[in-house]
Amino acid sequence: MSIDENIAGLSNVLLYSAMTAYLGSMIGYAADLADGGKEIRSAGARREAAAAAAGGSPVLTKTRPEAPPRRRRAAAVGTSLFVLAALLHVGSVVARGVSVHRVPWGNMYEFALTGTCVVAIAYLIAVVRARRAGLGGGRDVRYLGLFVTAPVLATLGIALRTFYVDAAQLVPALDSYWLIIHVFVAILATALSTIGFSAVVLQLVQERREKRRAAGGDVRGGAFMDALPASVELERTAFRLQAVGFVMWTFTLIAGAVWAQVAWNRYWNWDSKEVWTFIIWVVYACYLHARSTRGWDGRRAAYLACLAFGCILFNYLVVNIFFPGLHSYAGV
Amino acid sequence: MARTDGTHLDDLRDGYRDGQTSDGQSSDGQPPAPPTRPAAAGGAAPLAPLEFLRYCWRQLTSMRTALFLLMLLAVAAVPGSTFPQENNNPSGVATWIADHPTAGPWVERLQGFHVYSSAWFSAIYLLLFISLVGCVLPRARVHLAALRARPPRTPTRLSRLPEHAEAEVAASPEQTLEAARAALRKRRFRLDVHAEAGGGSVAAERGHHRETGNLLFHLSLVGLLLAVAAGSLFSYSGQRLVTVGSGLVGTVGSWDSFSGGVWASADDVPPFSLTLDRMDVAFEAQQTTQIGEPRQFAADVSISDAPGEPVRKETIKVNHPAELDGTQISLSGNGYAPVITYRDGSGAVVKSGPVPFLPQTANYDSTGVVKLPDATDAAGEPVQVGLRGVFLPSATVDASGTPVSGFPDLANPLLIMVAFTGDLGLDDGVAQNVYELDDSRLTQVSDGEGRPFAIRLVPGQSLELPDGLGTVTFDSVERFASFDVRHTPGQREALVFALLAATGLILSLFVPRRRVWVRVRAVDGDPGASRLEVAGLARGNDAGLREEVEGVLAAVQAATAGAAAGSVPVRDDGEREHVDAGTGRTPEEGS
Numbered sequence: 001m002s003i004d005e006n007i008a009g010l011s012n013v014l015l016y017s018a019m020t021a022y023l024g025s026m027i028g029y030a031a032d033l034a035d036g037g038k039e040i041r042s043a044g045a046r047r048e049a050a051a052a053a054a055g056g057s058p059v060l061t062k063t064r065p066e067a068p069p070r071r072r073r074a075a076a077v078g079t080s081l082f083v084l085a086a087l088l089h090v091g092s093v094v095a096r097g098v099s100v101h102r103v104p105w106g107n108m109y110e111f112a113l114t115g116t117c118v119v120a121i122a123y124l125i126a127v128v129r130a131r132r133a134g135l136g137g138g139r140d141v142r143y144l145g146l147f148v149t150a151p152v153l154a155t156l157g158i159a160l161r162t163f164y165v166d167a168a169q170l171v172p173a174l175d176s177y178w179l180i181i182h183v184f185v186a187i188l189a190t191a192l193s194t195i196g197f198s199a200v201v202l203q204l205v206q207e208r209r210e211k212r213r214a215a216g217g218d219v220r221g222g223a224f225m226d227a228l229p230a231s232v233e234l235e236r237t238a239f240r241l242q243a244v245g246f247v248m249w250t251f252t253l254i255a256g257a258v259w260a261q262v263a264w265n266r267y268w269n270w271d272s273k274e275v276w277t278f279i280i281w282v283v284y285a286c287y288l289h290a291r292s293t294r295g296w297d298g299r300r301a302a303y304l305a306c307l308a309f310g311c312i313l314f315n316y317l318v319v320n321i322f323f324p325g326l327h328s329y330a331g332v
Numbered sequence: 333m334a335r336t337d338g339t340h341l342d343d344l345r346d347g348y349r350d351g352q353t354s355d356g357q358s359s360d361g362q363p364p365a366p367p368t369r370p371a372a373a374g375g376a377a378p379l380a381p382l383e384f385l386r387y388c389w390r391q392l393t394s395m396r397t398a399l400f401l402l403m404l405l406a407v408a409a410v411p412g413s414t415f416p417q418e419n420n421n422p423s424g425v426a427t428w429i430a431d432h433p434t435a436g437p438w439v440e441r442l443q444g445f446h447v448y449s450s451a452w453f454s455a456i457y458l459l460l461f462i463s464l465v466g467c468v469l470p471r472a473r474v475h476l477a478a479l480r481a482r483p484p485r486t487p488t489r490l491s492r493l494p495e496h497a498e499a500e501v502a503a504s505p506e507q508t509l510e511a512a513r514a515a516l517r518k519r520r521f522r523l524d525v526h527a528e529a530g531g532g533s534v535a536a537e538r539g540h541h542r543e544t545g546n547l548l549f550h551l552s553l554v555g556l557l558l559a560v561a562a563g564s565l566f567s568y569s570g571q572r573l574v575t576v577g578s579g580l581v582g583t584v585g586s587w588d589s590f591s592g593g594v595w596a597s598a599d600d601v602p603p604f605s606l607t608l609d610r611m612d613v614a615f616e617a618q619q620t621t622q623i624g625e626p627r628q629f630a631a632d633v634s635i636s637d638a639p640g641e642p643v644r645k646e647t648i649k650v651n652h653p654a655e656l657d658g659t660q661i662s663l664s665g666n667g668y669a670p671v672i673t674y675r676d677g678s679g680a681v682v683k684s685g686p687v688p689f690l691p692q693t694a695n696y697d698s699t700g701v702v703k704l705p706d707a708t709d710a711a712g713e714p715v716q717v718g719l720r721g722v723f724l725p726s727a728t729v730d731a732s733g734t735p736v737s738g739f740p741d742l743a744n745p746l747l748i749m750v751a752f753t754g755d756l757g758l759d760d761g762v763a764q765n766v767y768e769l770d771d772s773r774l775t776q777v778s779d780g781e782g783r784p785f786a787i788r789l790v791p792g793q794s795l796e797l798p799d800g801l802g803t804v805t806f807d808s809v810e811r812f813a814s815f816d817v818r819h820t821p822g823q824r825e826a827l828v829f830a831l832l833a834a835t836g837l838i839l840s841l842f843v844p845r846r847r848v849w850v851r852v853r854a855v856d857g858d859p860g861a862s863r864l865e866v867a868g869l870a871r872g873n874d875a876g877l878r879e880e881v882e883g884v885l886a887a888v889q890a891a892t893a894g895a896a897a898g899s900v901p902v903r904d905d906g907e908r909e910h911v912d913a914g915t916g917r918t919p920e921e922g923s
């Protein structure tokens with residue numbers, strides 16, 4: 001079947017538009033966090049002053065604070081632009097798939113294109129759901145907006161610059177319905193791990209600030225961090241994301257093994273990409289274990305999660321391109 | 333508390349205490365485990381051998397050791413991706429050793445070319461699995477007991493639990509207690525009702541299958557390991573290159589290579605036969621940026637399961653192997669086999685047929701040799717002739733003027749060879765690679781001016797060799813296919829265990845394990861009203877615990893409704909409730 005070059009071109013135009021909208025959204029979210037930090041500090045100062053005036057210590061009161069709810073205009077702009085960007089992005093993914101008459105994840109460029117789209121959708125679902133319950137301790141997760149738009153934009157930028165290939169038919173090695181299953185699960189796993197990693201980094205930064213503040217130290221810079229939940233809360237969000245991600249990695253391995261049995265006559269070949277996916281899986285298992293091991297929970301477990309994400313990047317950026325193996329996926 | 337880290341940290345972290353931790357008695361009534369460090373804590377008395385063994389065992393089966401071994405496993409897997417491995421890239425290993433004369437032998441000595449069957453890698457995963465069994469079996473015993481145990485008694489002060497809510501309802505304590513029982517039962521809690529004078533309490537628990545899932549996950553990993561191990565003991569694999577028109581039979585002796593596990597033998601190969609009827613190959617020729625990308629590899633074959641059995645037609649493609657009775661035949665490669673005829677000096681046809689040339693590049697620049705040990709020269713003397721060269725399916729010249737192939741398909745086939753005479757070395761009885769020419773005892777045929785005699789042929793052309801050595805004819809081009817025949821027992825079992833492990837993992841990560849207690853007290857002076865308290869405790873992170881507690885409260889209120897109007901739940905954690913202590917923001921205060 002021939003490639004529809006017009007639709008492939010449309011996919012690229014949609015992607016550039018989406019990236020512009022993401023950029024706007026990122027600016028909105030950044031402004032919101034900056035505002036939030038300022039506001040909290042001044043509210044804190046007000047409260048302390050009030051408490052001092054009342055002759056008491058600045059304990060948390062049981063009543064809700066009097067301050068009128070802040071209208072987070074910047075965050076609202078960020079989210080609206082995000083929705084627009086995600087729609088354009090979905091359009092780009094669909095157009096790419098239509099132009100090549102197959103699922104749009106047949107090479108590294110398409111992996112990045114679809115993977116970031118999954119990240120964007122996952123984030124929107126989290127925003128909608130978190131307002132009702134669950135993730136982030138039942139609070140607004142738009143604080144993650146900046147940390148979602150930034151990696152999405154970076155990934156798309158790198159993918160367009162380095163991995164871009166014209167829309168094309170698949171090579172026979174990839175022409176299998178297992179591509180649809182195995183690679184899609186891998187995309188989900190990577191997407192969840194990426195959002196989880198963002199949360200872990202925030203957790204580590206927040207924890208450092210809390211420690212420093214508890215020791216009476218001065219925390220300079222990064223006022224927006226004050227707008228984020230406490231590190232314990234961030235840890236929980238990170239864990240839930242990583243847990244779902246780990247299950248996805250498990251299925252990536254299983255589906256990959258089934259495909260390998262069909263494609264290479266053997267379900268496990270210790271091919272370099274298999275090895276690295278196995279390593280990622282084991283490091284995430286370490287992270288989950290560490291959370292239940294005394295002396296290893298909290299900070300140290302978080303470092304393991306970072307290490308696992310490092311392995312994901314390595315697998316995608318280095319192993320795909322520089323390591324010889326049976327996987328003929330890179331397409332660059 | 334002298335607990336090893338082999339127990340749940342979550343128990344400590346969340347105060348999720350069973351009888352096991354709160355009173356030093358394990359829930360199955362046994363005395364607590366001895367402290368981790370036995371008698372020798374002071375360092376004076378030497379450890380009794382048995383105690384020392386027990387100490388080692390406890391160390392090996394601790395969570396910390398498991399974590400350490402898991403990390404070691406991840407690290408140990410890395411070199412297998414950086415060094416070429418014998419199992420999937422033997423020629424890469426040879427090249428690597430040749431390129432690194434000092435490091436090569438060391439890597440070899442350290443088993444770096446077969447990492448995944450090396451002593452050190454095996455030691456790590458075996459220790460890990462021993463640790464796993466040692467850790468999981470006792471937990472399974474405890475878990476079985478816990479499955480039968482009753483929910484722990486209602487604590488005295490429910491308000492100290494992480495989630496707590498209370499309300500006054502307009503129903504008698506008995507009615508309220510019954511409503512609480514019904515509400516918890518409906519939410520699939522296992523429960524225990526304690527009726528007391530003027531009220532009572534319900535202790536409820538759910539989510540035991542979190543632990544069941546954890547055990548299932550870990551034990552399935554053991555099953556998976558056994559299935560993989562069995563597979564490698566009984567599996568075999570073989571490869572054979574087949575040109576169109578010829579075939580492959582289930583006789584290992586006729587194959588190019590065969591390797592089997594310890595308990596596999598050549599007799600396990602089924603007596604099938606396969607003929608390659610046609611090889612269908614296509615490359616991208618239209619789209620400019622993708623020129624030469626493979627688009628189709630398909631081998632049309634006729635297969636029969638055993639001599640005398642009916643023959644069936646099949647197409648073996650990449651991603652689409654042929655199956656016969658537990659053995660899989662897949663297409664692992666393809667290339668060109670120029671059909672070459674050689675008439676010797678006496679005019680006799682010594683050889684005529686396709687000669688496979690192995691592709692070396694994406695454009696199928698291919699190399700091959702022809703060995704002619706039984707020729708006679710023009711003078712009637714026996715002579716051995718060897719030909720070596722390249723085949724280019726779409727010949728062109730590169731910038732330096734060297735002939736190369738510019739496209740993988742057959743657009744402009746060209747065969748370029750040089751000839752040798754002398755001793756081919758075939759009579760030594762030493763097995764030789766059919767795709768290589770050992771020229772140590774050969775002399776190159778020259779053109780009389782000191783240059784190698786060059787044979788350049790397009791299909792249909794012939795060329796006479798000098799010195800009465802005969803004639804070479806390039807008749808046409810055939811294709812060949814490489815087949816991989818492989819039998820891997822245990823693959824179904826491995827898949828089943830892997831899926832069981834995944835199921836266990838999902839249970840273990842996402843089934844919330846919760847305890848909920850309800851206490852009902854009479855309200856002084858009002859027999860038609862009672863005070864209702866609901867509290868909850870979870871193991872691990874549990875974002876839904878609050879909802880559960882509130883849900884139970886609401887259900888009881890609804891069931892006892894009627895005169896219940898005005899009983900608003902009173903929460904004792906207003907600050908924590910929806911307002912984040914950090915931001916002072918509530919979720920509703922969004923955009």
Ligand code: HEM
Nearest residue numbers: 285288289292393394395398460463464467546553840841
């Ligand atoms: C093949 C090696 C192993 C792998 C891949 C592995 C993987 C995992 C994973 C992914 C979890 C998280 C699931 C959960 O939280 O329930 C977990 C939990 C757990 N593992 Fe392992 N494990 C391995 C070996 C071991 C060993 C050797 C031990 C005992 C020393 C062990 C003891 C535990 C325990 C006690 C938990 C539950 C922690 C909790 O309840 O929070 N595991 N394991």
